[in-house]
Amino acid sequence: MDSALIPKGVKRCPMWQFLLGLGIVGAVLAWGVYAMLLCWFKGLNQTNMNDYYGFALWIWADLAVIALGGGAFFSGLLKYIIGKDELKNIINYAVLIGFICYSSALLILAIDIGQPLRGWFIFWHANVHSMLTEVAFCLSAYFAVLTIEYIPLILENRQLDKVPFFHNLSHNMHETMAVFAATGAFLSFFHQGSLGGVAGVLFGRPFAFREGLLIWPWTFFLFTWSAAAYGPSFTLLITWITEKVARKKLVKDNVVELLAKISGWMIFTYTIAKICDTTRWANITAPGLGQNLADFYTGNAFYGYWILFAEIILGGVVPAIILISAPLRKNPTWRVTAFFLGVMGVSLNRWVMVLQVMAVPIMPFDTWALYYPSWQEVATTILPVAYGIILIMISYRYLPIFPQEAELNPIEEETAMAVEAHTESTPDLKPANA
């Protein structure tokens, strides 16, 4: 039915299957939209947030998707600026994932603020001292860059490409993409860092507070570094999931292994920096404010030392070693395990830097504050996931996202094999009839 829109040389599932998939994910999306409307019309009393937990699940989701979406800017930097040309075979997907992550972050922020209609005040009454101001400006600008990077991909649709203007526009945008990649990397450095600074500058909260360089706390640099390190792992994890769902190989191993290796070294160096930061904070910063490690990891039902182990060892050291080691990296099982652990590790880091910051008591006579999200918060957090899946489904079906797909999955051979198999099972039919 839609075969005219499907890229040449590749095969897609039947329309009914595609629509069924869209319908299922669309139902989840509708659930999220319903919860979103509840929050907008009835207010944030629909959540389980409170005056101790002004920042909660949504801010974690924001920080996590922005970190995971870091694969877009870092892959772009590697391909267009550093010259890792093999990455052209995965850069489209990295851009798409980045686009989804950043649009999701903006959507969540629009739900999260108490007065959404006043959201523009952050630009109009900007406070230059606030990390959130920098986040808002750079995040919006980088989302514009991602949109510019995504547009030529849309224009490569078979039918759109027939229009000369779109064809030429797409071609010219590709030609200048290095400029946007550099701009994206520059903007990402600042907004990823500022998101780290959001917690790091809280000098009233010893659990979050970090010293730093000039006006930037160490968390500024750690967040940028970790986004560059773990973002590519997330891109590769989503690529692997897409391959499993599509039941075909979409990116060659050498491309995957190259990006995995770079991600591994970035995670390795980041983890060393994170360990140094944690050691200094635990031994100098926090004690200087009258608190020690036990104050942050004991005396409550959830936050224990296990979280440090899970974040730094399981989510840092282990994936770094797997991805650095060539034999382990080349083994798909180990490699995907490393991607999974890495994504868990960076997400846990963002959780700690948002939710544990809110949970830890500061005044000696205060108590731990634990929180669980309401269904509206959960639904609106799943909403971007459903939206992302839908956008991937549509983009994968109609756009040439994976340049190596046709080569890796030649249609002629598949058809011939299918015909052969069919004729074997029904020997009385002639191949032509089959």
Added chain:
Amino acid sequence: MKQAQTHGTPMKYGMAIDLDKCTGCGACMVACMAENNIPFKEDESDKRVSITWMRIFKLTNGKSFPDSDICYLPRPCQHCEGHEGHSPCVSVCPATATDYSRETGIVSQIVTRCFGCRYCMGACPYHARYFNWWDPVWPDGMEKYLSPDVSPRMRGVVEKCSFCFHRYQLAKNKAYLDGERRVPEAAYQTACTQACPAGAIVFGDLNNPEHQVHQIVKPDSNNGNRSRNPKAFRLLERTGTNTKVYYLSSREWVRRAGDNYLAHEKTGQLAKLHH
């Protein structure tokens, strides 16, 4: 972080709260709510979603009878000065909806500009900032008793203690009409100060040696505004929030409860500030 708007020494309004006098009666909380049109709900049992600009914490020394002891600690906004006006909340607000006045030392909250991101709440270690999770609704007829000097706040914005700033504005106008250069001490007092039956709260200009609060606190401007009064302390002084609410107690355990200390550290020990 506006520049000084008047000539001469700027004012620095602050409080001294004598915890040995506080009985925990809650009159300050009630007065504050009535004065500032603070909304309430039918069910206020969940204190983490109820708005109390002035909140009383109950402290215990953790010992059993006969050594047990308690203390009530009223906690308004601490009106932190931080380092040169960079108080924890003011420096993080992305929309400049909260500001530190160098004229009065008061941390304001511009509720019509706040868009409800709640970053300031996360930054405040005293939990002195409150979010309007619901629209304010008063029982029928009660809206007639609201103060005309304070705007009620809408759903979705943050609010907090203003040191009854509207009273300062009225007192300033009156002082101008009376030909006074400065607002007299008695002309500007917060509602909680006046309501306290034990006289535990003293309010005034910390920079003015004639004001009682200055005489009690004796702030040392060369030492981060720490008090020279051995009975006085500030909450979380070591973090560098540089608050303008001082507490007084003759009990060492109460003074120690005002800040975090490592086991071997002495109460009141000045730590190195990291920023």
